[in-house]
Amino acid sequence: MSFTIARTVEDALAAMATGARPIAGGTDLVVGARHGKAPLPSALVAIDRLRELKSCERTADGVSIGALFTHHDIETHPLLTTVYAGLADGSALVGSPATRHVGTIGGNIMNASPAMDTGAPLAVMGAEVELRSLRGSRRVPIEQLWTGPGRTCAEPDELCVAVHIPAPGERANSAYLRLEYRRAMEIAVVGAAAFVALAEDGTIAALRVGLTAVSPTIFTGDLLGQVGRSVADAAAVAAELSSQQATPISDVRASDRYRRHTVGVMARRAVEAAARRAAGETIDIPVNRAIGIGAAS
């Protein structure tokens, strides 16, 4: 194996152009290699010292989060924990404090696990991923990024440098929660995110739901038919549709039947929580703890 440390983004892109793979926190890459899931790449370029990828800035139409922003950065960021609350819900559930301090949003997205906790909230918020190579830069809607479990549409020389999320607008917010058996170092059994915009009379103006760990990639859908209906009605429909459209697998953590049922429950709760936030209520990050999912301490 060869290993270099990039001092600039251009260093990293040049190394990737010759076949090196990027490493930041290594929480997926190194752990996966030690599991025998995939050997370490023959050439690695460490990108974790690239300061310019560690920022989080408001933009004219939302927020831009550098690829090296960690889950800990996200779960403690004043803007992300309020306006983009669903993302903070997801990051706050990842691994343990040690995982959250080194694990990055860029790594979570590009690892493309169907069970990733930031994927569903980013998808329902309409996020775009910025990919850069020596050949140039492009933005990809995040749902188009994932092409299968562990696979993305990024070319081997493209580095994820940022995630851009549009501002939710007035009376709109998001929430993400997951079913888990323990409260640390857990992977979502199933999860659901919702983005809800409310009309002035409190009915649904926009509703989008994203599902975790029930299909080869994060599953998302617009529930256009729910516009104008009450939050309670829309949440019930979201639950039913989520269970219907999920195509989960059975594995050591749950059977497909159990996942199909519980993802509906998660979807209903995600819609309810996002709607409460959209109406101005503050629910602590992560929603999972606030509504008591997971064993009590």
Added chain:
Amino acid sequence: MSEQIHLHVNGVDYPVTIAQERNLLSVIRGEIGLTGTKEGCDDCECGACMVLLDGQPVNSCSYLAVQAQDREITTVEGLADGQALGMLQRNLLEAGGVQCGFCTPGMLISATALLARTPEPSEEQVRIGLSGNLCRCTGYTKIVQAVQRAATELTAG
């Protein structure tokens, strides 16, 4: 490929020549000879191998040693007060938070990081702060109490 790198552990500079795929844990224990940091699951689950990297907790079993070069690494040995126990160590012992002791170095590292960013943690915050560390002996209660005692001692000055 082997490479000579410098690791700064507990304020001391250690030049080591290692294969680039070596994990930080094996280098700290095997090359540098500081064996306070433990290998538990060797799979990023149990937290026994935790060290501080520039003040932040990291599972050293799953972190490449070459990635830690020129950064400040703190192991459990670095938490002692000279030859005496550090404040957190003493509280853990006095509260009965140590039984077999295998998880203790990792617990101390997590607790150190927690108290650095949250000097007066609630019980819930202590439990979240220690949530990456498994203990199969104590049932956690006395470890949580020890961290709370240490926090009280710290804030009382």
